[in-house]
Amino acid sequence: MEVSKQDNLLKVIVEEYIQSANPVGSSLIVEKYFPDLSSATIRNYMADLEEEGLIYQPHISAGRLPTAAGYRRYVDLLASGWQVSGKKKKVIDDLSSRIESDEAGIKMLAKGLAEVSENAVLVGFGPLNVYYTGISNLFRQPEFLEQGSVYSMSEVIDHLDEVMSLIFHQLSAEKVEILIGKENPFGEMCSVVLTKYSIGKSEGIIGILGPSRMDYRENGGLISQIKEILAKI
DSSP states (O other): OOHHHHHHHHHHHHHHHHHHHOOOOOOHHHHOOOOTTTTHHHHHHHHHHHTSSSSSSSTTOOBEEEHHHHHHHHHHHHHTTTOOOOOHHHHHHHHHTTTTSHHHHHHHHHHHHHHHTTTTEEEEEETTTTEOHHHHHTTSSSSGGGGHHHHHHHHHHHTTTHHHHHTTTTSSSSSSSSEGGOOOOOOOEEEEEEEEEEEEEEEEEEEOOOETOHHHHHHHEEEEEEHHHHHHH
């Protein structure tokens, strides 16, 4: 996919927001990423992204935030260009050497995945037997400081088995899928990176559930790593 100047700017806005959880302003972008451009030029590019519905300004004089469409565009631009730190990859590899094909082993792997991703992890052993861990990681995120957000997310958690059953046969066994906003059956306020895995004749689902402001590049890499590990068992 050809990357335009606007796409490069979108990538910067998304990744800066992922790290800071604060609206991203033009002066910061110039200072950190495009010192050869003026703030006025960056604001013009931002206006183009706003017209496309990829970013928005939460209030006057604030910086910009990605929309669900902006996150989707960003993920499409990644084109599976996942990137996991060596330290986190090693944690998962070390855990994988201690598991077998039983549910207890996969649950142990899920707990390790929740720890390194700092998000929640969902596992579906078949369409109805659902396990989740790391929910406290989810609720520590700035997006869930408001009580209403916690309540909405809690309702989603109460119906995880129904949602997992719904999507079980819709997922491709060939790739990692990322569902954002209205695409995400777990709720529009969050995103999920998940895949279907096979162990022998058994199939399951494993995924990372987090806020829309999650690190897609790293979480995509972690789920890809898990998929490869489980395929070898």
